[in-house]
Amino acid sequence: KYQKTALTAAESAKSKTGRVILITGTGGFVGFHCALALKKRGDGVLGMDNFNSYYPVGIKYDRVETLERAGVYTFKADLNDRSFMDHILKEYGVTHVLALAAQAGVRYATKDPASYVSSNISGFVNLLEACRFCDPMPRIVYASSSSVYGLNTVSPFSEEHQVDRPASLYAATKKANEMIAHTYNHIYGLSLTGLRFFTVYGPWGRPDMFAFSATIKIHKGEALKIFQGPGGSELERDFTFIDDIVAGCVASVDKIPASTKETAHCKVYNLGNKDPVTVTYMIECLERAIGKKAIKNYVPMPPTGDVLKTSADVSLAEKELGYKPTTSLQDGINKFIEWYDEYYKEGLTKEMASYVPY
Numbered sequence: 001k002y003q004k005t006a007l008t009a010a011e012s013a014k015s016k017t018g019r020v021i022l023i024t025g026t027g028g029f030v031g032f033h034c035a036l037a038l039k040k041r042g043d044g045v046l047g048m049d050n051f052n053s054y055y056p057v058g059i060k061y062d063r064v065e066t067l068e069r070a071g072v073y074t075f076k077a078d079l080n081d082r083s084f085m086d087h088i089l090k091e092y093g094v095t096h097v098l099a100l101a102a103q104a105g106v107r108y109a110t111k112d113p114a115s116y117v118s119s120n121i122s123g124f125v126n127l128l129e130a131c132r133f134c135d136p137m138p139r140i141v142y143a144s145s146s147s148v149y150g151l152n153t154v155s156p157f158s159e160e161h162q163v164d165r166p167a168s169l170y171a172a173t174k175k176a177n178e179m180i181a182h183t184y185n186h187i188y189g190l191s192l193t194g195l196r197f198f199t200v201y202g203p204w205g206r207p208d209m210f211a212f213s214a215t216i217k218i219h220k221g222e223a224l225k226i227f228q229g230p231g232g233s234e235l236e237r238d239f240t241f242i243d244d245i246v247a248g249c250v251a252s253v254d255k256i257p258a259s260t261k262e263t264a265h266c267k268v269y270n271l272g273n274k275d276p277v278t279v280t281y282m283i284e285c286l287e288r289a290i291g292k293k294a295i296k297n298y299v300p301m302p303p304t305g306d307v308l309k310t311s312a313d314v315s316l317a318e319k320e321l322g323y324k325p326t327t328s329l330q331d332g333i334n335k336f337i338e339w340y341d342e343y344y345k346e347g348l349t350k351e352m353a354s355y356v357p358y
C-alpha cells in the first residue's frame, strides 16, 4: 500500500543514545510525529500499526512512507498479536515503549464499542504482558486522554481530581489503562507514565477531528455542525498543538525511571495548552488561515460522549517534565493549513473526498 525503501528493522533500531524505542501507532497522528522527533535525536526507533480503517488509511500509509524515508521502520501488526509483541521487544532490545496505538474517537464508541475493548484494553494488557516477560523490562509511556475527566465540572482539570464519571466508552477505556498501569506497576515493577492529551491538532492531523474536518467543509462551502450545550452554551476545548505534545512525550521518555521494583513509578500527567477556547474561536482561526468564511450551523449536542469543556492544569507536567506549551491556536492553525494546502495541492484524494467522520 506504500512505497517501501530498503530500510530494515535492524537499521531502524540502531541507536546512538542507548535507547531503543518501540512506538505503537506510527501510522497515526501522534505516533508519526514522535517517531520523527526521537529518530532525529539519535534514538533507535521501531514502529508498528494495524492500519485500521477508522479514518481513511491513505494518510496513514503516507505518514509511514515519510517515516521510512527518515529511517523509521513500521511493522504491520496488531497489539493483540502476542508472539509478534514478544518477538519485537526481545529481538531488538527495546528499552522503552511509547504506547500510542488505540482505537481513538469519542463518538465512534457508540457505533463499534468492541473495537475499543479490543485495542485499548485487550491490546494494552497484551503489550504489558509481553513487557513483563522481558529482561530487563522496558519502561512504558502510554497515551491516556483528557476525556477521563468526563462529567467533572471543576475547571481546570488537575491530576488530583477524581475521574470516575467517563462520558464515553472511549474515556472509560483510557481510565482503564491508567488503572491497569497501576496494577502492573504494583505487582511486577513496570515503570509507567500515562499522558492525558488534550485535543491535539496540527500538520498530518486526524481527519475525524474538528480542525481537519472543518477545513474540508470550509473549502467545499458546506455548513459546519457546531454542538451547543444546555441553554445554548458554547463547547470549549483546550486545543494543543502537536509540537507541544511531542515535546511532552519526549520529556516523558527521558524522565521515566527504570522498570525495577526499586525504581519504577506509575504516574499520569496532563498535556494540554492551558488556554481553552470556544469552538467558534477555533473556526475564526481557521477562517483567517484559509481566507474564507465558514457557514455555521449550531445544533444541540447529541448524547454521544462529548463533554462541554476541557481545560488543562499542566503545573505537574511543568514541574516534573519541564513541559511548556508554546504554540498559540492561531499560529498552530496557520501551520496546519500550510501543511494541508501543500498535502492536497492536487485536490483531496477520492477516499478523503467521500469521507464522513462519524
Ligand code: NAD
Pocket: 024, 025, 026, 027, 028, 029, 030, 031, 048, 049, 050, 051, 052, 053, 060, 077, 078, 079, 080, 099, 100, 101, 102, 103, 104, 105, 118, 119, 123, 143, 144, 145, 146, 196, 197, 198, 199, 200, 201, 206
Ligand atoms: P490515530 O488514530 O491517528 O493513531 C492511532 C493508531 O493506532 C492508528 O494508526 C491505528 O491504526 C493504530 N491502532 C489502533 N488499534 C491498533 C491495534 N490494535 N494494533 C495496532 N495498531 C492499532 O490517533 P492519535 O491522534 O495519533 O492518538 C494517539 C493516542 O493518543 C491514542 O492512544 C489516542 O487515544 C490518544 N489521544 C489522542 C488525542 C488527540 O487529540 N489526537 C487526545 C487524547 C488522547
